[in-house]
Structure formats: structure tokens, C-alpha cells
Amino acid sequence: MSANELRRDYLLDRWAVIAVERKRRPTDFVKEVEEKKVKVCPFCPDNEHMTPPAVLVYVPSNGSIRKERDQNGFRHKGWLIRCFPNLYPAFTPADQEENVQIKEDTVLAKAFGHHEVIAESPHHDEHPGVARIPQLVHVINAYLDRLNALSAKTYTQYVSIFRNHKRDAGASLSHTHTQLISTPFVPRIVAEEMEASRRFWVKNKRCTFCEIIKKERDSPRFIWENDSFVAFAPWASVHPLEFWIFPKRHQPTLLDMSRAEIEDLAVALRICLGGLKSLLKDPPYNFGFHIALSKEASDYYHWHLEVYPKLTIWAGFEKSTGIFINVVPPEDAAESLREAVQKEEKGLVAKV
Ligand SMILES: [Zn+2]
Numbered sequence: 001m002s003a004n005e006l007r008r009d010y011l012l013d014r015w016a017v018i019a020v021e022r023k024r025r026p027t028d029f030v031k032e033v034e035e036k037k038v039k040v041c042p043f044c045p046d047n048e049h050m051t052p053p054a055v056l057v058y059v060p061s062n063g064s065i066r067k068e069r070d071q072n073g074f075r076h077k078g079w080l081i082r083c084f085p086n087l088y089p090a091f092t093p094a095d096q097e098e099n100v101q102i103k104e105d106t107v108l109a110k111a112f113g114h115h116e117v118i119a120e121s122p123h124h125d126e127h128p129g130v131a132r133i134p135q136l137v138h139v140i141n142a143y144l145d146r147l148n149a150l151s152a153k154t155y156t157q158y159v160s161i162f163r164n165h166k167r168d169a170g171a172s173l174s175h176t177h178t179q180l181i182s183t184p185f186v187p188r189i190v191a192e193e194m195e196a197s198r199r200f201w202v203k204n205k206r207c208t209f210c211e212i213i214k215k216e217r218d219s220p221r222f223i224w225e226n227d228s229f230v231a232f233a234p235w236a237s238v239h240p241l242e243f244w245i246f247p248k249r250h251q252p253t254l255l256d257m258s259r260a261e262i263e264d265l266a267v268a269l270r271i272c273l274g275g276l277k278s279l280l281k282d283p284p285y286n287f288g289f290h291i292a293l294s295k296e297a298s299d300y301y302h303w304h305l306e307v308y309p310k311l312t313i314w315a316g317f318e319k320s321t322g323i324f325i326n327v328v329p330p331e332d333a334a335e336s337l338r339e340a341v342q343k344e345e346k347g348l349v350a351k352v
Pocket residue numbers: 041042043044123124174175176
């Protein structure tokens with residue numbers, strides 16, 4: 001019997017067991033789950049009064065976009081994008097600008113921050129894997145607008161932009177949406193990536209992420225690329241079919257994207273998530289952006305999007321040790337995703 005492989009993450013002190021002995025094919029995970037239909041969707045047009053006043057609304061106006069806010073009892077209608085505070089926030093705003101210092105030995109602090117929802121389309125089912133490209137451009141622009149607004153608060157150290165797709169991945173509502181949470185410290189995983197990439201930069205005066213991208217573009221884990229973005233299955237994937245999307249140009253946060261890059265990211269989301277959807281019949285997944293807001297990190301941190309399909313369950317070993325058993329080698333995942341994504345791209349080009 002040949003031994004399974006132990007793989008360490010590029011930067012994190014995190015190990016994955018690539019279980020070749022119990023290996024499964026990506027398509028073994030196809031599982032069609034009927035999502036529960038809700039009678040009244042609070043995120044759908046005409047139900048705006050069911051959510052708090054919007055902090056940002058995109059309203060079409062003479063061929064361009066007007067940015068608005070809801071005031072008091074008034075709710076804007078006819079929107080393309082609508083962003084509002086989460087009704088059950090994990091983090092809540094401070095009454096006034098407060099400089100919350102969470103030092104190393106802090107064990108108790110106030111969860112000051114913001115927790116927002118972005119309804120990505122007035123169409124309930126316009127998820128990024130099927131969305132129109134111009135709509136996805138609005139979605140990304142809304143990420144940037146809110147990232148700008150939230151990162152300007154003195155108590156914000158980080159802004160997490162993440163998406164839960166389907167109930168099995170934690171989405172309580174099926175209307176297409178993204179969430180943002182700003183936190184008074186940099187979360188552990190991002191902080192660890194930052195520290196490791198800082199050390200690499202001090203030693204080599206190069207960005208370790210730029211090096212990873214260069215290597216993975218020519219590896220069996222490569223999935224897809226356009227002018228500005230590249231997608232690949234990470235070397236030590238901890239989830240079956242996990243993939244990451246990186247901007248090719250070195251940039252610490254999404255806020256540095258050019259207009260062309262925003263368009264290219266919209267296409268990357270549409271093609272990669274569309275490929276995942278068609279390969280596994282719309283599986284549940286989570287995604288999260290990793291960014292650096294601090295000026296110091298701009299030389300060595302390189303933002304990216306990590307996509308985690310939710311196909312297996314983390315059980316006792318994973319939860320108690322932080323070592324993950326992955327039954328789909330990233331190379332196999334990449335091969336299947338590569339094919340699915342190419343088909344997706346052809347379909348999209350044919351439609352235009
Ligand atoms: Zn809806």
C-alpha cells in the first residue's frame with residue numbers, strides 16, 4: 001500500500017492529507033438538493049421594507065448608475081444592487097469613532113464592526129455562476145464602494161467579503177447575495193498569510209504570491225486564466241474541488257483594480273463558478289476574499305479569492321487537529337474544473 005501524501009499550505013502552518021487510497025472522482029459528489037422555496041423573499045424587489053434601510057442602492061439612470069441611500073421609512077425601488085445592514089449582525093457599529101486596540105493579551109473586547117448584505121441582483125436566482133457580466137460588474141463595484149466606506153472607520157482593521165451559496169453552506173436565504181463583515185482586528189488566517197509573505201519579502205524582496213502564481217500557471221493544478229486573472233487548485237487544498245482566483249498584477253486589495261480588471265474579474269467569477277455549477281449540478285460553496293488594508297503590507301500581500309465547495313463534512317479529526325483529509329487530489333480537481341470551465345467559456349462566448 002502506498003502512503004498518502006501530506007502537503008503543507010504555501011504559507012500557513014496547515015497540513016492536508018491527500019488521500020489517494022480513498023480517492024474519489026469529482027463527479028462522485030454530484031448531489032441534487034432541492035432548495036426550500038420561501039413564499040416571500042425579503043431580498044426581492046417590492047419587499048424592501050422587510051430589511052433595514054439600504055446604505056447603498058444602485059439605481060439605473062439615463063444609461064448610467066445613480067448611487068442612493070434609503071432615508072428613514074423611505075425605500076428606493078427599481079434597484080440593480082441593494083446593500084443593507086444584516087438584520088442579525090455578528091458585529092455592530094460603535095456609537096462614535098473609537099480606536100479599538102485589540103492587543104496580544106486581550107481576551108475580551110466589544111464586537112465593533114459592520115455586518116452588511118449585498119443583494120446582487122433584483123432577480124432572485126441571478127447567482128454569479130449564471131449572472132450577466134454587466135450585473136457582475138455592478139456587484140464588484142458594490143464590493144469596492146462598501147470596502148471603501150467600511151475601511152475608513154477607525155475601528156476597522158479588516159473587511160471580510162464572503163458568500164455562502166445554498167443552505168448546506170450556511171445561506172439562510174436563497175436570493176443571490178454576498179455579505180461583508182468588518183472586524184476590529186485582522187483575522188488569524190489572513191494575519192498568518194501576511195506574516196509569512198512579509199518574511200519572504202524581507203528575505204527575497206519579492207512577493208511570494210506572485211511566485212506562487214507563476215509556478216501554478218504551469219502546473220497540473222492550473223484551471224483557467226484571462227488577461228488579468230488566473231484560477232488554480234491550491235497545492236494543499238483542504239476541500240475537494242477547492243480553487244483560488246488571483247489577479248496577475250501585484251495588488252494588495254481589490255481597491256487597486258483598474259476598470260478592465262473589474263470586467264475581467266466579473267468574467268472570471270462567471271466562468272469559474274459557472275464551471276463548478278455545471279460540473280457538480282450547482283453544489284453548495286463558500287467563498288471569501290483575502291485582502292490587506294494596511295499600507296505596510298502593500299509590497300508583499302497580494303489579494304485573492306478562495307472558493308470552497310462544500311462537498312464533505314469536517315469531522316472529529318479535522319476539527320480537533322486542524323489537519324484536513326482531502327479525498328480529491330488538487331490535480332484531479334483541476335483537470336475536471338479545467339474541462340468544465342472551458343465548456344462554460346465556449347457557451348458564454350456563443351451567447352454574446
Ligand atoms: Zn428573492
